[in-house]
Amino acid sequence: MTWAPPSSGQVLIRVRTAGAGFPDLMMTSGQFPLLGAPPFGLGEEAAGEVVAAAPGSRFSPGDQVTGITGFLEGWGGYAEYAYIRENSAIRIPRGMTDEEAGGFPIGFRTAYAGLVERAPVHSGQTLLILGAAGSSGAAALQLGKALGATVIAVAGSQEKLEFCAGLGADHVLNHRTDDLTARIAEITGGRGVDLIYDPVGGDTAATAVKSLARNGRIAMIGLASGAPVKIDSMDMLLRNYSAVGVLAVPNDDPDAETAVWDRLADLAQKGAITTPVGQVYGFDEVPRMIGEQSAPAAGKSVVRVSS
Template sequence: MTAFGDPREGVRRERLAYAAPPAGEVLVKVRTAGAGYPDAMMAAGAFPLLGAPPFGLGEEVCGDVVAVGPGSRFAVGDRILGITAFLRGWGGYAEYAYVRDGSAIRVPSPLTDEQAGGFPIAYRTAYAGLVERAGLTAGEQVVVLGGAGSSGVAAIQLAKALGATVTAVAGSPEKLEFARSVGADQAVSYRGTDLEKEIREATGGHGADLIFDVVGGETAGIAVKTLARHGRIAIVGFASGVPVTLDPVDMLLRNYTAVGVLADAHTPAGEEAAWGRLAALAEEGKLATPVGTVWSFDDVPAMIAQQTTPPPGKSVVRVAS
């Protein structure tokens, strides 16, 4: 990324040199890299964790380890998936990428390169929101906003794997059907309907025990009205452009909780536990990235431009065969 704005103008290829990875990181030769809405936010200068360009784009990859930092638990030749060092300017849309040692796992055997490349961010975020921050338990009613997006799909699959009943909220009939195809028990549209009524009916009149919110705005505000007593809303993002507005008095009277979600367990043991659980569920076939469009390395700028309104399925960049 050389300048904020249209990625078709501000993103270009450059040849870089990669030093040996520092402690806490490994260097991989990239096979695939996952894409998502954060790419569009970074291009627009709206991603809160990054400063001004230049910096590398691409938060997640699947690749083969070619060098390891001191004390790494990986070895040269391991095929891993993980989160890149994008926060220090080194992204995954590249032939090589630094990957955070503590935010990576060996690729579970059922996953293809494309599925693995699109796995880390969405599923780690879903785990943070559902398990670490909102304490999901089996038998609860979960409502997933943005149910056809990559994080929404991951939340649907993970909630189902943990024994919840899931209602997905999306827009078009195509996206509603996609949400059902990846495991949602019910799928309702936020367009042209009484969304509050639809959610209540989908949850059998109980309402939502937990809302997984990547959308914010009016849609999330309506969904909050359906929260059951002792319910929770996990605030993961605001793809609508604005976060959900909450009324503290309403929270008090209906006894519900709002939690912010950043996928970071804050301790090495916590990260290891999260990734270990995700790896086990993927190995059992309960979690698998539904890949949509596979882009070529040359088409990364055009791919980023599409991430504001992507089609169903995870966009993945094939970097090397």
């Protein structure tokens, strides 16, 4: 097979695994806000072996890497070969499986953007995570624990609550059967939570906002419910809380972005964070995978592209 040499800032890999998720469904239905009309490349993240790198790259052919693909330019991860962003990539940490590597970049880079860069959570604070059994929420759950927060995980089934507890959540709540407001008040002694990590939006997020402590924040990550959370600006004023938008785009300073990835790789190497692998699909099952992302099972969906 022939391919164009990678441009500066790109690395070309032979793909073994690629992370999957709700954005794939948004892209194929024409609802992904960063992309126009198709065609475009599905698969935001991928792991595999470097086959070519631009001159001056910190990677070399033969390196085993995982990173964010050039999906915005049409080079997605569901392919034999994919271009990935050099500054959004790391060498695969020792002991990380292919499936864990393929599903690592997006969830943890988004969690880092939310919990460190945009709405920092500090040791001793209380973090409420919506959709905590999903790929984004489960990554934030682990990173929040690594940062020293007390984590309240919210999910929609007993299986998913058990999944969250297994990842280290301090408390688990079922948004379908629990009175979230009452249970959060009970857990926090009436104080409320310091930060809400919200990949869900909709009514569940609107209910959670009622439990924000004074000077609390809601980090708006996504809209898995189909709509972002509606924020009442007068309520925000009177209760003195903030809403923060989170889009995990690379830092303008390449060295700063590399430092983020180095920190995530170090946490993974130490076992503080790990990809919460859920369903693993074969490459021929990508259409079925996309269809199932509206109501995925617990954990991070991953596509096995090649052996």
